[in-house]
Amino acid sequence: xxxxxxxxxxxxxxxxxxxxxxxxxxxxxxxxxxxxxxxxxxxxxxxxxxxxxxxxxxxxxxxxxxxxxxxxxxxxxxxxxxxxxxxxxxxxxxxxxxxxxxxxxxxxxxxxxxxxxxxxxxxxxxxxxxxxxxxxxxxxxxxxxxxxxxxxxxxxxxxxxxxxxxxxxxxxxxxxxxxxxxxxxxxxxxxxxxxxxxxxxxxxxxxxxxxxxxxxxxxxxxxxxxxxxxxxxxxxxxxxxxxxxxxxxxxxxxxxxxxxxxxxxxxxxxxxxxxxxxxxxxxxxxxxxxxxxxxxxxxxxxxxxxxxxxxxxxxxxxxxxxxxxxxxxxxxxxxxxxxxxxxxxxxxxxxxxxxxxxxxxxxxxxxxxxxxxxxxxxxxxxxxxxxxxxxxxxxxxxxxxxxxxxxxxxxxxxxxxxxxxxxxxxxxxxxxxxxxxxxxxxxxxxxxxxxxxxxxxxxxxxxxxxxxxxxxxxxxxxxxxxxxxxxxxxxxxxxxxxxxxxxxxxxxxxxxxxxxxxxxxxxxxxxxxxxxxxxxxxxxxxxxxxxxxxxxxxxxxxxxxxxxxxxxxxxxxxxxxxxxxxxxxxxxxxxxxxxxxxxxxxxxxxxxxxxx
Numbered sequence: 243x244x245x246x247x248x249x250x251x252x253x254x255x256x257x258x259x260x261x262x263x264x265x266x267x268x269x270x271x272x273x274x275x276x277x278x279x280x281x282x283x284x285x286x287x288x289x290x291x292x293x294x295x296x297x298x299x300x301x302x303x304x305x306x307x308x309x310x311x312x313x314x315x316x317x318x319x320x321x322x323x324x325x326x327x328x329x330x331x332x333x334x335x336x337x338x339x340x341x342x343x344x345x346x347x348x349x350x351x352x353x354x355x356x357x358x359x360x361x362x363x364x365x366x367x368x369x370x371x372x373x374x375x376x377x378x379x380x381x382x383x384x385x386x387x388x389x390x391x392x393x394x395x396x397x398x399x400x401x402x403x404x405x406x407x408x409x410x411x412x413x414x415x416x417x418x419x420x421x422x423x424x425x426x427x428x429x430x431x432x433x434x435x436x437x438x439x440x441x442x443x444x445x446x447x448x449x450x451x452x453x454x455x456x457x458x459x460x461x462x463x464x465x466x467x468x469x470x471x472x473x474x475x476x477x478x479x480x481x482x483x484x485x486x487x488x489x490x491x492x493x494x495x496x497x498x499x500x501x502x503x504x505x506x507x508x509x510x511x512x513x514x515x516x517x518x519x520x521x522x523x524x525x526x527x528x529x530x531x532x533x534x535x536x537x538x539x540x541x542x543x544x545x546x547x548x549x550x551x552x553x554x555x556x557x558x559x560x561x562x563x564x565x566x567x568x569x570x571x572x573x574x575x576x577x578x579x580x581x582x583x584x585x586x587x588x589x590x591x592x593x594x595x596x597x598x599x600x601x602x603x604x605x606x607x608x609x610x611x612x613x614x615x616x617x618x619x620x621x622x623x624x625x626x627x628x629x630x631x632x633x634x635x636x637x638x639x640x641x642x643x644x645x646x647x648x649x650x651x652x653x654x655x656x657x658x659x660x661x662x663x664x665x666x667x668x669x670x671x672x673x674x675x676x677x678x679x680x681x682x683x684x685x686x687x688x689x690x691x692x693x694x695x696x697x698x699x700x701x702x703x704x705x706x707x708x709x710x711x712x713x714x715x716x717x718x719x720x721x722x723x724x725x726x727x728x729x730x731x732x733x734x735x736x737x738x739x740x741x742x743x744x745x746x747x748x749x750x751x752x753x754x755x756x757x758x759x760x761x762x763x764x765x766x767x768x769x770x771x772x773x774x775x776x777x778x779x780x781x782x783x784x785x786x787x788x789x790x791x792x793x794x795x796x797x798x799x800x801x802x803x804x805x806x807x808x809x810x811x812x813x814x815x816x817x818x819x820x821x822x823x824x825x826x827x828x829x830x831x832x833x834x835x836x837x838x839x840x841x842x843x844x845x846x847x848x849x850x851x852x853x854x
Contacts, residue, residue, distance in 0.1 A: 245594060246303055248293065249587025251310040251376075251579050253349055255281045255442050258580035259289035260613075260664075261297055261304075262587040265596030267384060269293040270613040270664040272580045275809040281443055282806075285356045286583075292615055294362055301363035308590040309350055310582030311373035315400040317347035319422060323486055337489075371586040373399020374550075375414070377577075380585030381549035382409035383592060384607035385572040386600070389545070391537035395530070396550035396578075397427035397442075404475075404533070404550075408541045412592040417540050423486055424477050426529055427552050429468060432483055433522040435491035437515045438505035449557055450698050452523035453763035454748055455516030459500065460524045466499055468525065474532030511697070523557060530558045534567045544569040549585070553577040553723070554666065556767045560725040563716050575611040575721035576665035584664075610775035611721060612671055614662030617811055622829040625811040632837040635830055638778065645827050646785035649677050649795065653824035654691060656800055658814045659778045662807070667722045668799035670703060670771060670779030672807045672814075674823060676758060676796035678702055683758035683796055685749070690822035694803040696749065701767040702759035705783050705793040709770045712756065712794055722769040722797075728754045733764060758796050769797060 244263035251258050252273075260270035269292065274280055276288035294300060320342060345352050350368045357365040371379070377394040392407035392414065403425035406418040431441045434448045470476045480486060484493035497503050505515055530552070537546060546568040553559065554577050563571050574581050600607040626633055636644060645655055657673045668674075674691060676683045688696050701722055702712070709715055714727040732754045748762040759766050773780040787793040800808045802821060808814045811828060818826045818833065819840060826833040 243303060245305050245591070245596065246297070246299060247306050247308055247587045247591045247594070248290065248301075248304050249308045249310065249583040249585070249590075250286060250290070250353060251583040251586070252285050252353070253283055253346065254579060255283050256578055256580040257283050257286040257289070258576075258583040258664075259286045259293050260584040260587050261293040262584075262591045262596070263297065265383070265588070265591045265598060266600070266607055267584060267588070267609065267613055269296040270576070270584055271615065271662070272664070272806075274806040275614065275662065278806060278813070280804060280806050285353070287356065287360060290357070290360065291362070296615070301357060301360070301365055303363070304366050305594065306366050306590050307353070307357065307368045308583075308586035309353060309368055309370050310376040310579070310586040312370050312400050313347050313349035315372070317342050319398075319401050323422070326486065369590050371589050372402070373582065374402040374405040374419075375416075375589060376582040376585035377549040377574075378405065378407045378409075378414050378416075378585070379589035379592070380574045380576070380581045381547035381553075381572070382407070382414055383412065383585075383588040383598060384574070384600075385547045386604060386606045387545045387547065387570070387572065388601055389543055390547045390572075391541040391543040391545070391568070392547045392549075393533055393537050394548075394550040395426055395533070395552035397431060398422045398425055403427065406533070406537055406540060408543070409547065412596070412598055414589075420475060423480055423483070426476070426526060427550070428483075428485060428491070429478060430522060430526055430552070430555075432485070432491040432496070433518055436496060436500070436504045437518055438507040438509065441491060445551070446554065447695070447698065448519045449523060449555055450761075451511070451516060451519040452557070453520070453761055453765070454697060455513070455518070455520035457521040457524040458517050459521035462499070463521055463525050468529075470525075470529055470532065472532065473536045474529055474534075476529060526552070526555060527558045527561045530555075530562055531565055531567070534562045534565070538567050546571045547574070548572070549574040549577045549581060551578045556723050556725045557765075559723055560765075563724060566716075570717060572606065573721060573723040575608060575663075575667065575669075575723065577723070578666065580665065605774075611663050611665055611667075611669055612661040612776065613664040614671075615809060616661040617829065619829045619831075622811050622831055625815075626831060631815065631833065633831040633833045636832060638781065638830065641827055641830060641832060642778075642781040642785040644832055645782060645825065646789045648825050649675060649786060650789045652677060652680055654687060654822065656814060656818050656823045656826040656828070657779075657782070658800065658808065658811070658826070658828040660776075662809060665721070667769075668797060668807060669720075669722060669769060670776050670797065672800040672809075674798050674800050676700075677790075678756040678758040678794045678796050679790070679792060681752060681757040686822075687758075687796065687798065692798065692802055693821075699761040699767070700759050700796045700798050701769060702756065702794045703769045703771050703779070703783065703797040705780065705787065706770040706772045708787070708793040709768065713766060713768050715768060715770070718770045719768045720770055720772065720775060722767055725765050725767050728756070728760050728764050728766055732756060756792070756794055759794065
């Protein structure tokens with residue numbers, strides 16, 4: 243029997259469970275995929291059930307449970323923050339502290355009780371790992387490197403907001419730390435909030451907005467909000483932030499500095515928001531580059547591993563790689579708090595003597611991040627047949643060939659194949675796909691299928707062997723966590739009559755032969771696909787290349803705005819029928835919207851969907 247460690251993250255956002263067998267991740271999932279509540283912070287009961295079921299074990303077989311942060315230490319930070327801001331923030335104190343006093347500071351006891359309530363065997367001892375130690379373990383231990391520098395940058399854990407580590411073998415040694423309230427993640431979240439987006443979920447929108455603007459506030463940010471040292475360490479001027487005093491990120495001082503109030507979340511985006519996004523993005527990249535240089539100097543390593551919420555900033559990751567500070571960079575695909583469950587379990591497994599058996603293979607230990615639930619053809623057929631849903635059943639090669647032809651004709655496809663992804667990115671298992679050559683595809687998918695803001699860019703998936711012909715990548719990007727420029731050979735000369743285009747008007751300017759995945763700054767958030775990591779998706783891309791000559795597809799997550807990525811055949815079919823997706827490939831089954839009963843009754847109802 244393998245030595246099993248169950249990792250858990252819970253009670254803040256993106257709760258998750260992960261199961262490690264002899265140091266190897268074998269199952270991992272976020273609770274939101276099962277509960278259908280986006281960023282679900284609840285105890286991940288269904289994710290735990292999945293992990294145990296996937297491996298055919300019970301809690302009796304598990305050697306230890308690992309929790310991703312130290313709740314007692316976090317409580318001391320929360321209490322110290324309230325006391326330091328007193329008497330300001332009393333309302334927030336009165337609402338938040340009772341929960342900490344009653345159970346949150348004893349979260350490990352609650353975890354033990356929740357696990358026992360599952361009735362899946364005797365609960366082993368729960369071991370705590372600090373928040374950034376969990377991030378560091380998730381970044382280094384599954385990486386393909388024997389030794390590396392490790393940077394973890396996020397909002398805040400217990401006290402740490404930025405940490406530097408040196409990983410060797412199975413050992414991680416911390417070399418440096420920045421502490422709350424001085425946080426790059428919270429600086430970025432403050433601008434996310436000020437621009438009218440939700441904290442802890444809207445940061446990627448701010449990143450996508452940045453290329454529409456000019457960094458005209460960057461100097462002001464450096465002068466008044468963040469003091470950046472040559473080594474990348476920094477301090478925030480807390481007089482301009484409100485998160486120590488209450489439940490919002492910014493207040494009047496921030497508004498006065500930036501010349502006006504926060505944008506209403508339902509209000510229009512203006513030049514100010516474009517420029518604020520560009521400015522804080524530039525400052526974030528500067529800090530990350532300086533931190534990376536320090537990591538190289540302090541460790542002497544030629545490889546870097548990244549985790550923490552800020553490691554999901556693909557543009558900053560791309561800049562670090564472009565600078566050539568390290569020969570190679572590996573980023574944990576579940577870099578946020580969900581990945582803390584994985585990291586805590588890996589750390590405990592390493593302490594128990596688990597080897598890093600994947601070293602020397604040239605691959606990481608993440609199995610392409612495809613660690614979530616799988617549904618076989620028998621289960622899918624049962625679901626479809628029980629509901630009299632029309633479909634065509636095909637062999638895998640025919641699914642790829644037929645779908646490639648549909649995509650080449652301009653149709654949009656839902657793609658539900660194999661095990662689901664762990665982490666926030668769709669990587670060709672639960673994806674919505676389109677033709678990147680179609681200049682209308684970006685707007686059509688945003689408004690008619692995803693029901694989201696028109697400015698949001700889409701990412702390309704490209705055959706790994708053809709990536710260099712389409713994108714200026716210095717290395718593989720299997721987890722869609724690096725932004726790179728579109729290759730010169732794919733770019734178009736800009737039209738001579740669009741010099742005045744600005745803001746969202748930039749969307750209408752053609753830039754490349756793959757316009758649906760080319761952002762307004764001629765960049766793309768790239769996923770490289772290999773046959774070894776995802777054979778079904780590689781087969782589809784190969785078929786699309788054979789059909790069109792183009793080895794690239796638009797790849798976005800299989801969901802609509804405000805919902806988690808689909809998890810089950812029911813989720814997939816529901817999303818298919820409620821949106822403008824034309825065809826659905828689910829296992830060996832191909833479904834055409836025109837054949838579905840609701841479609842035949844109502845016609846092309848896509849035209850009636852409100853474009854919010």
